[in-house]
Amino acid sequence: MNCMSRYRPHHVLREERADGTVLLRSGYDLGPVAERTGDWLHRWAEEAPDRVFLAERHGAGWRELTYLETLQQVRALAAALLGRGMGPETPIMVLSGNGVDHGLLALAGQYAGIPVVPLAEQYSLIHGAHGRLRHAMELIGPAMAYTVDADHYAEALALDVFDGVEVVASRPGSSGATPFSDLLKGDGSADVDAAFAALTPESVVKILMTSGSTSSPKGVMTTHRMMCANQAMIADSLPFLRQRPPRIVDWLPWNHVFGGSHNFNMMLANGGSLYIDDGKPVKGLFDRTVENLGMISGTMLFNVPVGFSMLLDALKCDGDLRRTVLGDLDMLFYAGASLPQEVWAGYEQLTLETCGAVPLMTSSWGLTETAPATMLQQEPTDRSGVVGVPMTGVTAKLVPEDDGRYEVRVKGPNIMPGYFRAPEKTAEAFDDEGYFITGDAMSFLVPEDPNKGMKFEGRISEDFKLTSGTWVRAGQLRLDVLACLAPLAQDVVITGADRDEIGVMIFPNMAVLEGEGFDPADRDGAVTDPRLLSEIHRCLAERALSVSGSSSRIARAMVLSEPPSMPEGEMTAKGNLNFRKVLSRRADLLERLYAPEDPCVTRI
Numbered sequence: 001m002n003c004m005s006r007y008r009p010h011h012v013l014r015e016e017r018a019d020g021t022v023l024l025r026s027g028y029d030l031g032p033v034a035e036r037t038g039d040w041l042h043r044w045a046e047e048a049p050d051r052v053f054l055a056e057r058h059g060a061g062w063r064e065l066t067y068l069e070t071l072q073q074v075r076a077l078a079a080a081l082l083g084r085g086m087g088p089e090t091p092i093m094v095l096s097g098n099g100v101d102h103g104l105l106a107l108a109g110q111y112a113g114i115p116v117v118p119l120a121e122q123y124s125l126i127h128g129a130h131g132r133l134r135h136a137m138e139l140i141g142p143a144m145a146y147t148v149d150a151d152h153y154a155e156a157l158a159l160d161v162f163d164g165v166e167v168v169a170s171r172p173g174s175s176g177a178t179p180f181s182d183l184l185k186g187d188g189s190a191d192v193d194a195a196f197a198a199l200t201p202e203s204v205v206k207i208l209m210t211s212g213s214t215s216s217p218k219g220v221m222t223t224h225r226m227m228c229a230n231q232a233m234i235a236d237s238l239p240f241l242r243q244r245p246p247r248i249v250d251w252l253p254w255n256h257v258f259g260g261s262h263n264f265n266m267m268l269a270n271g272g273s274l275y276i277d278d279g280k281p282v283k284g285l286f287d288r289t290v291e292n293l294g295m296i297s298g299t300m301l302f303n304v305p306v307g308f309s310m311l312l313d314a315l316k317c318d319g320d321l322r323r324t325v326l327g328d329l330d331m332l333f334y335a336g337a338s339l340p341q342e343v344w345a346g347y348e349q350l351t352l353e354t355c356g357a358v359p360l361m362t363s364s365w366g367l368t369e370t371a372p373a374t375m376l377q378q379e380p381t382d383r384s385g386v387v388g389v390p391m392t393g394v395t396a397k398l399v400p401e402d403d404g405r406y407e408v409r410v411k412g413p414n415i416m417p418g419y420f421r422a423p424e425k426t427a428e429a430f431d432d433e434g435y436f437i438t439g440d441a442m443s444f445l446v447p448e449d450p451n452k453g454m455k456f457e458g459r460i461s462e463d464f465k466l467t468s469g470t471w472v473r474a475g476q477l478r479l480d481v482l483a484c485l486a487p488l489a490q491d492v493v494i495t496g497a498d499r500d501e502i503g504v505m506i507f508p509n510m511a512v513l514e515g516e517g518f519d520p521a522d523r524d525g526a527v528t529d530p531r532l533l534s535e536i537h538r539c540l541a542e543r544a545l546s547v548s549g550s551s552s553r554i555a556r557a558m559v560l561s562e563p564p565s566m567p568e569g570e571m572t573a574k575g576n577l578n579f580r581k582v583l584s585r586r587a588d589l590l591e592r593l594y595a596p597e598d599p600c601v602t603r604i
Contacts, residue, residue: 006239006240006243006330007238007239007240007360007378007379007380008028008236008237008238008239008378008379009378009379009451010378010379010388010389010451010452010453011026011027011028011451012024012025012026012027012389012390012450012451013025013026013027014450020400021397021398021399021400022397022398022400022406023395023396023397023398024389024390024395024396024398024450025390025394025395025396026236026389026390026391026392026393026394028236028392029392030229030232030233030236030392030393030413031232031235031236031392032232033225033228033229033232033413034228034231034232034269035199035200035201035224035228036110036111036196036199036201036203036224036228037107037110037111037205037224037227037228037265037268038074038107038110038111038196038199039228040265040268040269041067041070041071041074041107041111041268042071043271044067044268044271045067045068045070045071047271048067048245048271049066049067049068050066050067050068051066051067051245051271051273052064052065052066052273053065053066053067053070053267053268053272053273053274054070054100054103054104054273054274054276055100055273055274055275055276056098056099056100056275056276056278057276057278057292062275062295062296063100065100065104067271070104070107073104073184074104074107074108074111075108075111075186075192076183076184076185076186077104077105077108077183077184077186078108078109078111078112078190078192078195078196079186079187079188079190079192080182080183080184080185080186080187080190081108081109081112081114081144081183082112082187082190082191082192082195083186083187083189083190084143084144084166084187086112086114086143086144087112087113087114088113088114088115088203088204090114090142090143090144091114091115091116091117091140091141091142091143091207092105092109092114092115092116092117092142092143092144092145092146093117093119093136093137093140093142093144093145093146093165094106094116094117094118094119094145094146094147094254094255095119095121095123095124095133095145095146095147095153095156096121096124096146096147096148096149096153097121097148097253097254097255098251098253098254098259098276098278099148099170099276100276101146101148101170101180102118102146102148102254103254103264103274105146105168105180105183106118106206106254106260109205109206110205110206110224111192111195111196112192112195112196113195113198113199113203113205114205115204115205115206115207115221116205116206116207117136117140117142117206117207117208117209117219118206118208118254118255118260119133119136119209119255119573120132120209120253120255120256120573121253121255122566122573123136123156123573124147124153124155124156124157125152125153125156126566126567127155127567128565128566128567128568129566129567129573130156130159132217132573133156133159133161134159134161135216135217136209136217136219137159137161137162137165138161139219139420139421140207140219140420142165143165143166144165144166144167144168145157145162145165145166145167145168146167146168146169146180147167147168147169147170147177148169148170148171149169149170149171149173150167150169150171150172150173150175150177151171151173151174151175153169154175157175157177166178168180168183199224200224201223201224201225201228202223202224202225202417203223203224204221204222204223204417205222205223205224206222206227206261207219207220207221207222207420208220208222208255208256208257208260208261208368209255210368211572211573211576218419218420218422218425219419219420219421219422220368220369220416220419220420221416221417221418221419221420222261222371222416223416223417225413226371226413226414226415226416227261227265227371228269229371229393229412229413229414230261230262230265230370230371230372230373230414231265231266231269231270232269232392232393233373233391233392233393233394233414234262234266234373234376234391235269235270236391236392237376237378237391237392238330238331238360238376238378240330240331241266241270242270244299245270245271245272245273246266246267246270246272246273246299246300246330247267247272247273247275247296247297247298247299247300248263248267248272248273248274248275248298248299248300248301248302249275249277249292249293249295249296249298250263250274250275250276250277250302251276251277251278251279251280251281251289251307252302252303252304255573256368257366257367257368257371257372258302258335258336258372259302261371261372262372262373263302275292275296275298277289277292277293278292279291279292280307281303281304281306281307281310281311283510283511286310289307289311290311290314290321293311293321293324293325294318294320294321294324294325295324296324297324297325297327297328298325298328298329299328299329299330299331300329300330300331300332300333301325301329301331301332301333302333302334302335303333303334304334304335304336304337304575305334305336305337305338305339305340305343306490306509308332308334308339308343308347309340309343309486309487310511311325312343312346312347312350315350316346316350322350322354323354326350326351326354326355327354327355328355329351329355329359330359330360331359331360331361331362332347332351332359332360332361332362333362333363333364334363334384335363335364336575337479337482338363338384338385338456338479338482338483339363339384339385340384340482340483340486340487341383341384341483342486343384343486344361344383344384347361348361358380360378360379360380361380361381362376362377362378362380362381362388363377363384363385363386363387363388364376364377364387364388365387365388365440365442365454365456366414367438367440368416369415369416369429369436369438370410370412370414370415370416370436370438371414371415371416372414373391373414374390374391374394374396374410374412374414375387375388375389375390375391375394375396375454376388376389376391377389377453378391381453385455385456385479386445386453386454386455387442387453387454387455387456388453388454389450389451389453389454390410393412393413393414394410394411394412394414395410395411395412395435396408396409396410397409397410397411397431397433397435398442401441401460403471403473404443404447405441405442405443405457405473406441406442406443407437407438407439407440407441407460408438408440408441408442409431409435409436409437409438410435410436410438411433411434411435411436415436416436439459439460439461440456440457440458440459440460441456441457441458441459441460441473441475441476442454442455442456442457443455443457456476456479457473457475457476458473458474458475458476458477458478458479459475460475462474462475462478462494462579463475464496464497464498465497465498466496466497466498466499466500466501466502466550466551467498467499467500468500468550470549470550470551471551472494472496472502472551472552473551473552474494474579477494477502477552478492478493478494480543480552481494481504481540481543481554484539484540484542484543485506485536485539485540487509487512488506488508488509488512488513488532488535488536488539489506489507489508489509490507490508490509490510490563491507491564491577492504492505492506492507493505493507493577493579493582493583494579495583495590495593495594499594501550501553501555501556501594502550502551502552502553502554502555503554503555503556503557503558503593503594504540504554504556504557504558505557505558505560505582505586505589505590505593506536506557506558506559506560507560507563507564507577508520508527508532508559508560510563513532518531518532519531519532520561521561522561522562522600523599523600524588525560525561525562525586525588525589526558526559526560526561526589526592526598526600526601527559527560527561527600528599528600532559533557533559533600533602534602536557536559536602537557537602537603537604540554540557540602540604541604544604553604554604555603555604556593556594556601556602556603556604557593557601557602557604558589558592558593558598558600558601558602559600560586560589564577564582565585568581568585569581569585570582570585
């Protein structure tokens with residue numbers, strides 16, 4: 001059993017400029033960086049040929065691929081792609097979610113220098129989201145599109161944007177798609193070794209679409225250097241990655257940089273094993289996650305806060321599951337939002353009871369454009385919400401705001417070269433010193449000691465003013481309110497721009513509502529259950545006792561009955577809310593929230 005994490009203490013160098021700008025960088029040097037992701041694959045195929053790299057559920061067990069099998073199949077796929085005349089100008093669009101064949105094709109593209117573009121599967125499977133699919137197809141102009149099941153994706157594949165695009169499917173069905181097995185036969189005429197040798201660290205081999213929460217999704221050009229440097233940075237911060245092969249059971253989607261670059265490459269770079277969890281932390285699929293986690297004991301546990309909250313309840317009820325999931329952990333890692341402190345405390349208690357020590361419980365900060373990890377809390381802390389310090393090779397430029405926060409800009413080998421076919425957007429993304437402008441705000445946990453780490457304070461663009469002229473830092477306030485309302489709220493929208501008071505529109509956690517017996521009946525879009533509204537009032541009233549001033553006090557709340565709509569643009573494929581779209585689409589509910597009297601509004 002290995003519950004005690006091995007970590008590297010923070011060592012931050014700080015430089016202050018006359019204008020108040022602060023530069024932060026790690027005092028440690030960046031470790032060795034591979035030139036190409038294929039170098040990792042070659043290394044582990046030689047050093048650990050029989051170790052499982054990639055696995056997915058198959059019947060009652062797992063379909064497992066070893067490192068040697070992975071290298072052989074990746075080279076065969078690369079040959080088939082090269083034999084079709086494909087290269088840097090002929091990207092591959094991946095429509096379906098995580099799977100072994102998806103992983104093999106992605107690695108084959110990276111091996112041969114062919115950009116692979118993984119899309120959220122919802123773009124293809126939800127009719128109303130086909131506009132996002134069309135936008136991505138027209139922007140990228142792929143030569144090939146892959147899906148695991150062509151019949152399941154038939155409606156999307158019938159769109160005219162797929163005219164002239166070769167469709168490949170693991171299960172082609174009656175579609176006429178090229179069987180994935182045909183690509184595995186390779187092509188003897190292709191010089192795979194020459195293509196691999198021609199790659200450079202600057203080769204663009206992945207294009208990740210941004211969430212599109214504030215504008216049309218952009219394609220982030222991702223290079224070998226970005227991905228390889230980022231893994232060196234992570235391993236510099238987390239020495240245990242180099243001390244034993246990591247192993248994870250993970251559902252996080254590969255169209256997102258967290259699951260598809262951070263976690264996938266972490267296993268590949270360190271000779272680890274990735275077991276694909278085909279469940280999710282949502283009703284109807286979470287039982288599958290619990291089943292998968294109970295089959296494989298991981299050394300690290302990754303999830304979003306709602307997933308950790310759901311899993312905590314399951315662990316409390318099942319001793320065998322608890323020993324399998326927690327008994328060999330080096331690290332518990334959350335991202336996407338701040339982990340509620342009571343959930344944090346719950347895991348501390350369970351891991352201590354299960355194996356006598358608490359693993360490194362931590363989070364990181366980064367964006368799609370930063371590959372992603374740029375800051376990391378790499379030493380133990382006693383609280384949630386801390387994103388840590390700059391990682392090796394990164395310089396963080398902190399531009400002071402007028403309220404003690406800083407706008408964060410970053411430079412390093414993990415930063416993108418630009419957006420795909422969008423030179424104007426690329427130019428806007430960097431300042432005159434070459435720092436990437438993230439748009440995020442942070443503050444020091446302890447202003448006089450940068451080694452204590454930084455706290456995420458939300459997106460600057462989300463801030464607004466009340467009619468009094470008081471600024472509301474909506475991003476951080478949203479995180480605070482989510483923690484206050486856990487587990488009742490799935491997400492919230494902070495309101496009050498150009499109004500007298502701050503309000504909150506709440507998207508409820510329907511699984512919790514059903515479990516607690518709340519009535520989801522609604523009145524024109526808002527939940528009416530007086531018992532639920534009373535509980536919301538109690539939570540927010542207790543919070544009000546510990547805050548002061550109109551900039552942070554929630555004065556009114558409404559629980560929405562309709563979940564955020566992806567077809568209508570209220571929610572991105574990554575699960576992020578488009579706050580502006582929610583407020584504009586539900587303008588009538590916003591007016592009711594501020595009406596003198598409405599039975600669906602609770603006043604605090």
